[in-house]
Amino acid sequence: MRIVVQKFGGSSIADPELIRNVARRVVRAKQKGNRVVVVVSAMGDTTDELIDLAYRVTASPHSREIDMLLTTGEQISIALLAMAINELGHEAVSLTGYQAGITTDHAHMQARIVNIDPERVRQELDQDKIVVVAGFQGMTVTGEIATLGRGGSDTTAVALAASLKADLCEIYTDVDGVYTADPRIIPKAVKLNYISYDEMLELASLGALVLQPRAVEFAKNYSVPLLIRSSFNECEGTLVGEVASVESCHPVSGVAHDLNVAKIGIFDVPDRPGIARNIFRTLAREQINVDMIIQGWVRDDRNDIVFTVTRGDLEKALPVVERIVKEIEASGFVYNDRVAKVSIVGAGMITNPGVAANMFKALAEQGINIEMISTSEIKVSCIIEEDQAIKAVGALHAEFFK
Template identity: 55%
Template sequence: MSLIVMKFGGSSVGSTERMQRVARRIADYKEAGHKVVVVVSAMGDTTDDLIDQSKLLNANPPAREMDMLLTVGEQISIALLSMAIDAIGLKSKSFTGWQAGITTEAVHGKARISDIQPDRIFAALDSGYAAIVAGFQGATEDGDITTLGRGGSDTTAVALAAALKADVCEIYTDVDGIYSTDPRVVKCARKLDEITYDEMLELANLGAAVLHPRAVEYAKNYNVNLVVRSSFTQNEGTSVKEEAVMEQGNAVRGIAFDKNVARISILGVEDIPGVLAKVFGALASNGVDVDIIVQSGTQDGKADFAFTVTLTDKDRAIGIVERIRAEVPYREVTSEENLVKVSIVGAGMVSNPGVAAKMFAAIYEQGISIKLVTTSEIRLSVVIGAEHTQDVVRALHTAYGLDTAEQAFVGGPQDRR
């Protein structure tokens, strides 16, 4: 007998028919003698609909009340799924995040889990019930309801698997595993049997939406046996683990892209010690994450430098830079949108010379200019114009020998919650 944690996203429970399919999948595990904990997201577009309704009443609603509102979607899902399981003759109990023992820090909208005391989950499992848990939510020590931010249901599932010492945590989505790139862009993308935590974490941080970065971090820190599978097929999925078998000749394992990118350039800055510390210290203290940073050469004691932030942080970042102009004099600040960051990832890149050259050559052959470049041991990222995204991703996918003869399976609209 195994203890299995299963997570189903919004597309997997988006209708009563899909709820019934999920219930039958849970029943298969129960009837095989396994203990089952199920984490679910809100149905379909429920969360977006709730956000839209809130905006009609208040353009800037209080964060605490938004958390109170948005957790309703998951509570609907767990109750309906539990009813579907009961209808096929099996026992289940539904639990909100706080009923499941999930305590978070006192931050609304993107709280982090601080503790899990799953006593009620264990009690339900020992009594023969399947435990159905609302993802994306918890509560502070004072009892205030919180949400974990986008991707929070993945994090709930992995964190529960760690706390329960589950044998496996299965993340069910609309694709039947982790692919070498988004199969909606490259139809011949390669499904990976295995991928390392580090590779998956890089891909998730760089734009691959199949798993949330915090969930991967949790899995790595607690050595959770993590599998990504399709809720629409019985196909074997992809295992995320500490070490994975590398396919012969494939130094690059995946290609990710992120369109939530803006470039900010600060021109004519006096080239003296401490300038960068003041600029990026001010950004950091105001909660703005900076990604790629590039400084040009110095001329007449002045330098130019550029950095990227998320598109949603662009205006706030410019405002911060303008406010510190008295401390850090500069000629002007400019910005650019309509950009995409395209990244290649692979644990074998560090020991394979020529990987970067192949990337630059493939982009050059498309007649596309590279605006910024950044590297680490297992990834290389470039920033280009967003209109070239599909052409570049497809060209890179072919250049690194990742194309397959089979067409990737995509079961429905992708769920990011």
């Protein structure tokens, strides 16, 4: 009998009627002969409301207590959904992340799954139950509750699917699947029937909000087939899997944009071995994630280094950068938090010369200046002014999806 893991986000279970709708969908999957595991997020805006509540109590809540607080949102969801499924005549059992065997590291609010022992889940499935698991959470080896960061329920679902060797992991959300661009700003965006793990990973990390990047990484590493579907209709959705044939791929599969970007530049960095290591190791020790990095041309044994971080990390990064500048005897630094990243992604870029040139042409024709460029085999990203982002996405979509 097939094992299917289904994940439903907060918008899919935002009120009692939506919870009942999800229960009916889960039961239909069971009636098709599947063994079903369901992973759910907190209802609607519950997580945001709990965070707001914490900061109304204290200006600096401890991360451990934040995790203790936030995990209650998913526990409400799993209990209510299990009740709704039981009401339909099918036995269901709700499990917290810990009860489902999910072990994490100790990084509160940004924990990573280090192991899953799915024995309890298997036992419940063997008793013909539908298993409802709290997403976004696990427990450390020392018994502390930890959360997986925003979008962590996606990672929970895919990791469970991998550990159970599930036949399919369905991610239900408020969109019909993966589109060639955000359909909210590009009405002509087209839903993709299929996309490769690598393409989906790039799109997710570049600002497409359909899936969390760590979830896609899990799926790729363990070959978990993913199906992205809407919880509000019966559309087929988008299947995420291995790339079938690079030769037959359209050069570009999607256009993404990310407004959660800030740029930092360090001037007159001494050009000697180990300097870049020192800069970025220091930032890493402060848990600051760096994305794009550009090193300028050497002049008088010095160069400039520019890199990007998330806007959320900028405040934490600036004092670190100020300290670095003094330590390496650079001349100074600047930052800009009014930039955006626009990207094109496609496995077909490998065999189609000129894709980057066409991207730059499309931006130039709109008078959009490029401040930074980063490339890989299947993506090209540009940093531009924030207020040009939407226009840039429209121009790129028009260029590559005529």
